Amino acid sequence: MTVVTGSSPTRKKIMSIIAHVLLIGASIVMLYPLLWLMASSFRPENEIFTSGVSVLPSPNWSIDSYIRGWNGLRVGFGQLFINSFVISILSVIGNVIACSLAAYAFARLEFAGRRFWFAMMLMTLMLPYQVTLIPQYVFFLNLGWVNTILPLVVPKFLAADAFFIFLMVQFFRGLPKELDEAARMDGAGPWRIYWKIILPLSTPVLATAAIFTFIWTWDDFFGPLIYLSDLRQYTVMLGLRTFTDNTGMSDYGGMFAMSVLSLVPIFVFFLLFQRLLIEGIATTGMKR
C-alpha cells in the first residue's frame, strides 16, 4: 500500500469507522426480516403479533408452530421435502453430466458448425422461457408426462440450462491445452481426455454448477406449479403456497415455521460453500 497524499492517518481512520457504521447498519436492515421470521416461528401463536418488532427469542418459546405446520396439509411436509430433494438431486446429476459434455465439445473439440452452435447456445441464454412454455406443455401432455416429475427433470439431462454450459466452457478454456496434446500423443481419445483429465481438474466449476442447480431447482415455483397437480407429488414451495391459501393466512405460526424449514437447505449450502458461490458469480460476470 502506498500512502496517498492529502489524507492523514486520522482522517483515514475516521473514514473507515464511517464505512463500518454504514455497513453494519445496512446489514441489520437487510437481515432483520429474516431474523424476525426465525424468531416468530418459535413464538406461541398469541405472541406473534403482540411482541412487536422484537427479534429476541420468546421466554415461552415452543415448537408448536412447527408441529402444526408439518401436519398442516393432507400430506405431511415430510413427503414434500422428499419430493423436492428427489427433483433437485436428479436435476443436479442431469445438469453436471449434460452441460459438461456440451461444454467439452465447445471448448476442446474441432468440428464443423461449432461456432454456429455455440452462438445458438448463447442465444438461448437471452430467451424468455415463456416463449417455449406452451408448446413444451402440449408436448409433455401428449407424452402423458404431466403430473409426473419428468418434465421438470428430463430437460436437465438435455442440458436445457445453457448458463452452466457457458460457465464450464469458460473454465475448460482456462485449462492448459498441453495436457490434451500429451494425452493424445499417448493415444488417448476425446472420451478418455474428458473423463481422465478435464473432469478431475474441473471440480470447482462442477461443484459451482451443482450447488446453483440445487438451489435454483429447490426454489423453483413456476415449473412445479404448471406440471404437478397431485398433492402427493408437490414440492415444498408448492406446498407452502397451498398452505397459505388453505389457512387463509390465519395460521401464521405454522406458515412461518414451514417457511423457515423450506429455507434451511439453501442456508446450509450457503454456509458450506459461500466462497465457491461468490467466485462462481464473480468469474462469469467478468469474462465476456
Next chain:
Amino acid sequence: MATQVDNTASSGAGRVAPPSFWSGVWQNHAPGYLFLLPWLIGFLGLTIGPILTSFYLSFTHFDLLTAPRWAGLDNYMRMFTNDPKFAASMRVTFVFVIFSVPLKLAFALGVALLLNRGMKGLPLYRALFYLPSLLGASVAIAILWRQMFAGNGLVNQVLANFGIQGPSWISNPNTSLWTLIILAVWQFGSPMIIFLAGLRQIPQDMYEAASLDGASKWRQFWKITLPMLTPVVFFNAIIQTIEAFKSFTPSFIISGGTGGPINSTLFYTLYLYNEAFGFFRMGYASALAWVLLAIVALFTAFSFLSSKYWVHYDD
C-alpha cells in the same frame, strides 16, 4: 445418459492417412457431435421446435382440448386495441423494471465501493449482503414480504415506533407495486459481487498517478472508476433487466395469483400465466409470449448498439 465414445476415434493427428474421404470426415467431426448430442436434442426438441410452434399458435385460437383454429392477426389486434389488462400489465412491468433495476444497481455499486476500501471483514459483509439474493426467489420470502407489508405488519409496527401511521401497503393499489420493487432491490447481492470483481480489475497505479496530479477522490471516481467499470455496469444492467421482465413468483404469491388490487401488481408474466393456465387461451398466451420476446430482443439489441457510445473496452 452419456454415450460411450469409441476410444480409437482420435482426431487423426499423427496417424496414417484415412482410407476414404468420408471416414476422414467421420473421424474429425463425429466426436464433437457425439459430445454435443444431449444438448443438440434438447435444443432442437425443447427450444427451436417450441419457438416455431408458439409462433404458429400465436395466430390461432387454441384451448388445449380441440385443435387450434386459425385466427389470423386476431390475437395481436385484440392485444393492442381491446385489452385493458394487457395495457395494465405492460405498465406494471415497465414501472417495475424502470424503478427496480437502477435502484438495485445503485445499491450494488454503492456497497461495492464501500467494501472495496480494503477493509477488514470484507468476506463477512459480502456474504451477508449476498444471502438475500440467494434466498430471495423463494416462496417463503414472498410469504414473509406479504406479512411484513400488511396493514398490521412488521413495517408499520416499526413506523409506529416513530409515530408514523403507515398505509396497508399490499392492499393499496398505489403502494402494492412498491413492495415488489423493494423486494427486488433487497436482492442486490449478486450484482454487488460482480461490481466488486470489476473494481479489483482496475489497475491501482492509475489512482496513484491521479492523486499525484492532485485529483480529488470524487474526481478519481468520475474519471477513473466509473469509466473503467462501464463494461460491468453494462453486463449487470442487461442481466438484471431481463430478469426483471421475467419475474413471476413474488407477484403471484403476494397478490394470491390475481395481480390485484386493481391489477396494480399484474406482472406481464402473471397475466400470461393466467391466460394460458387459468382460462386456457393458449393461442393468446403464445402471442403474449412473442411480444415479450420482441421486447427483450429490442432491448438487448438497443443496449448493444448504444454500448458503443458509453462502454469502454480496453483492448
